[in-house]
Amino acid sequence: MSKQLAGKTAIITGGASGLGRATVERFIEEGAQVVVADVDKERGEELAEKLGNSARFKSTDVSDAEQIQELVDFAVSEFDGLDIMFNNAGISQAMCSRFIDDDLKDFRKVVDVNLFGVMAGCQRAARYMKDHGGGSIINNASVAGHLAGFGMMSYRSIKAAVLHFTKCIAMDFAEYGIRVNSISPGNIQTEMSAFPVPGMSPEQIEKIKEAVTPVRMAGQPLKRHGKPQDIANAALFLASDMSAQITGLEITVDGGATAGDPVNH
Ligand code: NAD
Numbered sequence: 001m002s003k004q005l006a007g008k009t010a011i012i013t014g015g016a017s018g019l020g021r022a023t024v025e026r027f028i029e030e031g032a033q034v035v036v037a038d039v040d041k042e043r044g045e046e047l048a049e050k051l052g053n054s055a056r057f058k059s060t061d062v063s064d065a066e067q068i069q070e071l072v073d074f075a076v077s078e079f080d081g082l083d084i085m086f087n088n089a090g091i092s093q094a095m096c097s098r099f100i101d102d103d104l105k106d107f108r109k110v111v112d113v114n115l116f117g118v119m120a121g122c123q124r125a126a127r128y129m130k131d132h133g134g135g136s137i138i139n140n141a142s143v144a145g146h147l148a149g150f151g152m153m154s155y156r157s158i159k160a161a162v163l164h165f166t167k168c169i170a171m172d173f174a175e176y177g178i179r180v181n182s183i184s185p186g187n188i189q190t191e192m193s194a195f196p197v198p199g200m201s202p203e204q205i206e207k208i209k210e211a212v213t214p215v216r217m218a219g220q221p222l223k224r225h226g227k228p229q230d231i232a233n234a235a236l237f238l239a240s241d242m243s244a245q246i247t248g249l250e251i252t253v254d255g256g257a258t259a260g261d262p263v264n265h
Helices: 018-029 041-054 065-079 104-129 153-176 202-218 228-239
Strands: 009-013 033-038 055-059 084-087 135-140 178-185 250-253
Touching: 009 018, 009 065, 009 104, 018 033, 018 041, 018 084, 018 228, 033 041, 033 065, 041 055, 055 065, 065 104, 084 104, 084 228, 104 135, 104 153, 104 178, 135 153, 135 228, 153 178, 178 228, 228 250
Parallel strands: 009 033, 009 084, 033 055, 084 135, 135 178, 178 250
Antiparallel strands: none
16 A cells, blocks of 8 residues: 655644654654654654664754744755644643643743644745645644643643634635644643653552543543653644645544543443
């Protein structure tokens, strides 16, 4: 069977670890050439080197539009085009923080990376794709964009904005042949979902995980831990021509956790 992304070039932001990294590897398996963009230079370079000729690393902070422009230019010059943009980079916020105590500087940082970074990524990729046969843009959101809850106020509200922005921009870019869709992961095991509270020891993190995992599983009908590869597969579908008639869609990858009544399933 022919590869789904043969001859295509993709940028994956936040590609050095977690969901981005799994997607980099999946896209390359399917024949794509991939630019890994990340603030983590060491990991990004190590990954690109491991993957060989089909991968490049570009050090990029997505909260800076000029750096995103340089990233797009780099992909075009290295691989002669750009077909797929996965705006995946994101940062989290302490799970247990209360908004009343939050430092608004931290809130602003989440806005800059998780929302502005996505918006700038969409704009700069589209400026190239518009005159070069269109393309596919995918934004990584979260089920937290739908669920109000205790803590992580900036993260939750900004992911909701990413979801709505994706639909708006899908309408706007349709005439250029650019499709724009989002993915909303549920809880997937990565460094981000491992409760990155500054100063916490690995033992403390393990303890919290042990306590929280049964609660998360209880509310998840499939009773299966989400894996980074589950997100990579959803991204592959949205990136490839298998989804040629789909734009403005959100794919939720959460084992059914947000599909219905969390108690009576
Ligand atoms: P992760 O922390 O494992 O990876 C995030 C990557 O983004 C890291 O390599 C980091 O260096 C990079 N990054 C951070 N700030 C950046 C910046 N300013 N510019 C460029 N790169 C930057 O996290 P993950 O779990 O893989 O999350 C990836 C995306 O998926 C995020 O947008 C996150 O909000 C979303 N998400 C994750 C989960 C989950 O359970 N893991 C759930 C819902 C949504």
